[in-house]
Amino acid sequence: MTDLVAALGQRTLLGLQGLGRAVVLVLRLLAAVPAALRRPRLIIEQVYAVGVLSMVIIVVSSLFVGMVLGLQGYYTLVDFGAAESVGTLVALSLVRELGPVVTALLFAGRAGSSLTAEVGLMKATEQLSSMEMMAVDPERRILAPRFIASFISVPLLAVVFSAVGVLGGYLVAVGMIGIDAGAFWSNMQSAVSVRDDILNGFIKSVVFGFVAGWIALHKGYEAEPTSQGVSRATTMGVVHASLAVLGLDFLLTALMFD
Amino acid sequence: MPADSSTTEPLVKARGLVFRRGDRAIFDGVDLDVSAGRVTAIMGPSGSGKTTLLRLIGGQLRPHAGSVRVEGQEVAALPRPGLYRLRRRMGMLFQSGALFTDLSVFDNVAFPIREHTGLPEPLVRDLVLLKLQAVGLRGARHLMPAELSGGMARRVALARAIALDPVLVMYDEPFTGQDPITMGVLVTLIRRLNDLLGLTSIVVSHDVHETMAIADYVYVLADGRVIAEGTPDELRDSSSEWVRQFLDARPDGPVPFHYPAPALEADLFDGGEGR
Numbered sequence: 001m002t003d004l005v006a007a008l009g010q011r012t013l014l015g016l017q018g019l020g021r022a023v024v025l026v027l028r029l030l031a032a033v034p035a036a037l038r039r040p041r042l043i044i045e046q047v048y049a050v051g052v053l054s055m056v057i058i059v060v061s062s063l064f065v066g067m068v069l070g071l072q073g074y075y076t077l078v079d080f081g082a083a084e085s086v087g088t089l090v091a092l093s094l095v096r097e098l099g100p101v102v103t104a105l106l107f108a109g110r111a112g113s114s115l116t117a118e119v120g121l122m123k124a125t126e127q128l129s130s131m132e133m134m135a136v137d138p139e140r141r142i143l144a145p146r147f148i149a150s151f152i153s154v155p156l157l158a159v160v161f162s163a164v165g166v167l168g169g170y171l172v173a174v175g176m177i178g179i180d181a182g183a184f185w186s187n188m189q190s191a192v193s194v195r196d197d198i199l200n201g202f203i204k205s206v207v208f209g210f211v212a213g214w215i216a217l218h219k220g221y222e223a224e225p226t227s228q229g230v231s232r233a234t235t236m237g238v239v240h241a242s243l244a245v246l247g248l249d250f251l252l253t254a255l256m257f258d
Numbered sequence: 259m260p261a262d263s264s265t266t267e268p269l270v271k272a273r274g275l276v277f278r279r280g281d282r283a284i285f286d287g288v289d290l291d292v293s294a295g296r297v298t299a300i301m302g303p304s305g306s307g308k309t310t311l312l313r314l315i316g317g318q319l320r321p322h323a324g325s326v327r328v329e330g331q332e333v334a335a336l337p338r339p340g341l342y343r344l345r346r347r348m349g350m351l352f353q354s355g356a357l358f359t360d361l362s363v364f365d366n367v368a369f370p371i372r373e374h375t376g377l378p379e380p381l382v383r384d385l386v387l388l389k390l391q392a393v394g395l396r397g398a399r400h401l402m403p404a405e406l407s408g409g410m411a412r413r414v415a416l417a418r419a420i421a422l423d424p425v426l427v428m429y430d431e432p433f434t435g436q437d438p439i440t441m442g443v444l445v446t447l448i449r450r451l452n453d454l455l456g457l458t459s460i461v462v463s464h465d466v467h468e469t470m471a472i473a474d475y476v477y478v479l480a481d482g483r484v485i486a487e488g489t490p491d492e493l494r495d496s497s498s499e500w501v502r503q504f505l506d507a508r509p510d511g512p513v514p515f516h517y518p519a520p521a522l523e524a525d526l527f528d529g530g531e532g533r
C-alpha cells in the first residue's frame with residue numbers, strides 16, 4: 001500500500017518535471033521564432049513535410065466524414081420534416097468541431113509522430129550534439145522551423161478538411177438523396193456565422209496546431225537516445241497530443257459557444 | 259612547433275577536474291595542458307573517459323569540480339553566446355561520425371560553412387571540394403551518409419570538423435575502421451593540417467603506434483587520473499608498469515581490462531539471483 005502511494009507520488013513528480021521541461025522548451029522555441037523566421041526556406045521545407053504530405057489523408061478522411069454526416073443528418077432530420085437543413089448540420093459540425101479536432105488528431109498521428117521520431121533519432125545518433133559543437137543551436141535550426149510549420153499547417157489543413165467535408169455532405173445529400181441544391185446551400189449560408197462559427201473553429205485549430213507541434217517536438221527532444229526510447233517517445237507523443245487536443249477542445253468549446 | 263611550451267599559456271588547461279556519472283567518478287582530479295600549435299594525444303583504455311574529456315572541453319558537459327579553460331576562458335562559466343563563439347573556433351570529429359543523415363556528403367561538409375559564413379555558393383563549393391579532397395572523398399560528394407562505409411563516414415566527419423579552419427580540432431578516434439593506406443594518409447593529414455594551418459589538435463586514439471608517431475605530447479588516462487604523460491620518446495623509455503602495459507598491449511597489469519564487477523566465480527555461481 002505504501003509502495004503504491006510512493007509509486008504514485010513518484011510518477012506524479014516525474015510527470016510534473018516533464019511538464020516543467022516542456023514549458024521551458026516552448027518558451028525557448030517561442031524565443032527562437034524571430035530568428036527562425038529569417039530563414040523561410042527551412043520553414044517551407046517543413047510545411048511541405050508536415051503539411052503538404054498530410055493533404056491526402058486529410059482530403060480522404062474529410063470526404064468520408066462529410067458523406068457520413070450527410071447521411072446521418074438526413075436520417076435524423078427527415079423525421080422532423082427538416083431534410084433541407086442537412087447542409088446546416090454538416091457545415092456546423094465540421095466548422096465548429098470535426099474540422100479542427102479530427103485534423104489535429106490525424107496530424108498528430110501522421111506528422112507529429114514523424115517529427116518525434118526524426119528529432120529523437122537525430123538525438124540518438126548524436127546529430128544534435130554535433131550541431132551544438134558546430135555552434136549551431138539545434139533548437140533554432142531544427143526545432144523552431146518544425147514548430148512554426150505545425151502551427152501554420154494545422155489551421156490550413158483544418159480549413160481544407162471542413163471545405164472538403166461540406167463537399168462530401170453535398171454529394172450525399174444532393175447527389176444521392178436528391179435534396180434541392182439551392183436549399184442545401186442557402187440554409188447553410190444563413191445558419192453559419194463567420195464570427196461565431198468559422199472564426200472560433202479557426203482559433204481552435206490554431207491552438208491545436210501549437211499544441212500538437214509542441215508535444216511532438218518535446219517528446220522527440222526528450223527521448224532517451226536508444227531505439228526503444230525513440231519508439232516509446234513516438235507513441236507517447238501521439239497519445240499525449242491526442243488527449244491534449246480533445247481536452248482543450250472541451251475547454252475551448254465551453255469558453256466559445258456559451 | 260613552438261620551441262618552449264612553458265613560456266606560452268596553453269590553449270586548453272584543465273585543473274583538478276572532477277566528473278562523475280552517478281556514483282562512479284570518471285575523472286578524479288585530472289590536470290592537463292594542451293599547448294597551442296601542438297598535437298596532443300589522449301590515450302587510455304576504453305571507458306576511461308576520453309570522449310567525456312572532449313565533451314568537457316567543448317562545454318557539452320560541466321565538471322563537478324575543477325576547471326577547464328580554453329583560451330583562458332572558463333568553459334563551464336561561459337554564457338550561451340560566448341560558448342557558441344568559442345565553439346566556432348573548435349572542430350570536433352565525433353566518435354560515431356554523427357553525420358546528418360538527410361544531407362549528402364557535400365552538404366554535410368558545407369553545413370558549418372553555410373551556417374556561419376555568408377559566402378557565395380561557388381566559394382562554398384570550392385571550400386567543400388578542397389576539404390573532401392584532403393580526405394580523399396571528393397568523388398563521393400553526391401553520396402548520402404547511409405551509402406558510406408564506416409571508415410568513409412568518419413573521413414567525411416573529419417572534413418566537416420575542419421571545414422571552418424578551426425583553431426582547435428578534437429579528433430575522437432579518427433583512425434578506427436580505416437585500412438592501412440587511409441590510416442597512413444590520415445595520420446599525415448592530421449599532422450600536416452596542424453603544422454600548415456597552425457592548428458592545435460587533440461587526438462583521442464587507441465592506435466598507440468600511429469598516435470605516438472604524430473603526437474608532440476601524450477597523456478595516458480586510467481582510473482580517473484592521468485597515469486602518465488610526456489613526449490612519445492619519454493613514454494617509450496618509461497619504466498612505469500602502467501605505461502608498459504598500455505604501450506605493449508599486455509592484458510594483465512595495473513590497468514584493468516574489465517569494467518568494475520564482482521569476481522567472475524561469484525557472478526557465475528550465484529544461482530542466478532543477481533543479474
Ligand SMILES: Nc1ncnc2c1ncn2[C@@H]1O[C@H](COP(=O)(O)OP(=O)(O)OP(=O)(O)O)[C@@H](O)[C@H]1O
Binds near residue numbers: 303304309
Ligand atoms: N550518457 C552516459 N550516461 C552514463 N554513463 C556514461 C554516459 N556516457 C558515458 N558514460 C560512462 O562514462 C565512462 C566514460 O565514457 P567515455 O565515452 O568518455 O569513454 P571513452 O574513454 O571515450 O571510451 P572509448 O575508448 O570506448 O570510446 C564510461 O564508463 C561510460 O560507462
Ligand SMILES: [Mg+2]
Binds near residue numbers: 308309310353
Ligand atoms: Mg570514446
